[in-house]
Amino acid sequence: MGKNNIMNTYARFDVIFEKGFGSKVWDIEGKEYIDFVSGVAVNCLGHSHKAITKALSEQSENLIHISNLYWNTNQFKLAKKLVDLSDHDQVFFCNSGTEAVETGLKLARKYGKMKNNNKNTILYMKNSFHGRTLGALAVTGQEKYQKDFLPLMEGFDSVNFNDIEDLEKKINENTCAVIIEPIQGEGGIIKAEKAFLQKARELCNKFDALLIFDEVQCGIGRVGTLFAYQSFGVIPDVICMAKGLGGGFPIGAVIAKKKAAIAFVPGDHGCTFGGSPLACAVSLAVLEELVDKGIINKVNEKSKYFVDKLEELKCKYDVIESIQGIGLMLGIKVKKEPKNIVNKCFEKGLLLVGAGKDVVRILPPLNVLEEEIDKAVTILEEVLDNN
Template sequence: MSRMEELAARGGKVVMNTYSRFPIAFDHGKGMYVWDADGKKYLDFVAGIAVNSLGYGHERLGEKIAEQAMKLIHVSNLYYTEPQIKLAEMICEHSGFDKVFFCNSGAESIEAALKICRKYASMKSKPGRDIITMEHSFHGRTYGAVTATGQEKYQKGLAPLMPGIKHVPFNDIEALKAAVDKNTCGILLEPVQGEGGIHPADKEYLRAVRKICDENDIVLVFDEIQCGVGRCGELFAHQALGVTPDAATFAKGLAGGVPIGALMATNKLAEAFKPGDHASTFGGNPLATSAGTVVLDELFNNGLLENVKKQGEYLKNKLLELKGKYPIIKDVRGIGLMQGIELGIPVAPVIAECINNGLLLVGAGTNVIRFVPALIVKSGDIDEAMRILEKAIVHL
């Protein structure tokens, strides 16, 4: 039995079966590559599902985490720490938001967003507490987040779900207008739907949604858990799309792999939260926020955002070239380094063949392959990935 087979067997006995895991156990990584326990090397275009923004073995990130771990890992949010303050300052400086709430994950940031919508309505003495979200969306696995998610497969067996959540078709402004009424207190959407198949929102649609919220004093929240943190060429995807929400959630790549989540809000909205209204024991701890400052510094001061724009365009063009050669590819869509290709067949066999040949990819639904590499990706990495992908398509 190989080392990898041994680890898979051990894991299967003690780890809950909540993921359809590949029979691979990873040991270490460097840059864009990761090695399994038997020494096989893979080019990684999954990046922990858009989490490992700086790739593997990033020296500055590792050094900062080690330095902070020897100073303070956790002291509780009963007190201030400089790393948390610094990261919040960096986020506010580079966005249209005034306040930040830190937590540990994207799902937790959604829970905070749902609560702040209803707390704001209460503060304003608005009659209703309904929140509208989008079909085919994905917002997380906790009860509020999974209720907000517009895909029944994630809700199976969990009824009764949280009340007061309505779903409408994405990018359909007339459907949204028909759903909004005096009981609506919030609208939640992803500027780029991730798990739903890599579908960017239309700019005109977002502008119309913003107008509806302004006219009805409805809180507009953007879920940028996957599409934020520079992945679309700006700190936030909504900055690339030109529409600013009242609040935004993000997580995944913010600390380069250390668990973190955040809810950003304007002062008007942030006032709805008073001491005791919401909290997170581990949220914004010094270790995670120190890591976050390194990621944002790389984005703004070390050319990483420019790399995303350049390589995102390069990746899209390479995918379009493949689409021109292979009719099985029905569509190419996305923004920056969040791209997807839709195939005319289920993508699982293609992904499996790519993995077999040393390229890690992940799906976004049954027929879409998602490309969310580390933001440090270079043109040569993309060329190698396209070579392996093309080989897998020809192999069909």
């Protein structure tokens, strides 16, 4: 089947999927699965949503790629929509979360350089994850992702997550940015404390540094607001996005306040495929479903329904330590390695994924049905009964 021709970068499950619709996928043998991984928070509308397939079909017959040497109408429309829905002013389009983070880091370095040549240090959080390129690795606070790629880029320093005292100690006049995930995804579904984010905003203002939120996983409706920052009441200068922004089609973006965005001038940064007519058409369709048609408005209601059922499991099974996360970015913290639970659920037709060392991560589509949540909980209970 050509498996040996693919680089060995993932410990994949022994399954080949060929079809998906809504919250369900089917493998080549016809077995049905409930997909609560959603492409790792990508398929916000589930699989093969009609709005996405329609946008792909219609736009691909008109114009797929033109390059950023020229303007295209869909890029105008998507940029305006993102700006209108946020507290920000300008957008840069790319293809992935890692690219969005790289853009944010470059923007921060250029912003600092405009102030003085020594203003180039970027602070990041321990236990964070920002991507796998060398720049993103330098701000990823987990040694397991970094150790085989040393030496890393210089000019970065780590801060204990949610530790105001440590942040106050590390930030100074040479800091050009602080990058934070409002909810640490790969690190274990750990939510930032509002007071910590407020202090980060205050200190960035004091030292004229950019506050960057990495919303690649927690953004685009995942926590019940279009942008995660809106759930915390703290406005960053720069937001890195991807995953759900395209609902399954590759697109990334960085939105920024004008004071940050003006640091870039022609030649500073670019992206060959970023903001193509096709990618933007799909993203516009996704945002119409999420925002204009109100899917986001029901996320917290569905979250409460789901969390209530998970809390019932917690009361019944000692292996569950806590239920964490917000919206439909949830985690079950367990007292043992989560891999066994994830594998057993997979065998029974429920796709989940681990996070950190002790969390089972749950990322259903944002339009998930209550009966699908019920079925997932039933499978989880069957697994916990025998675990």
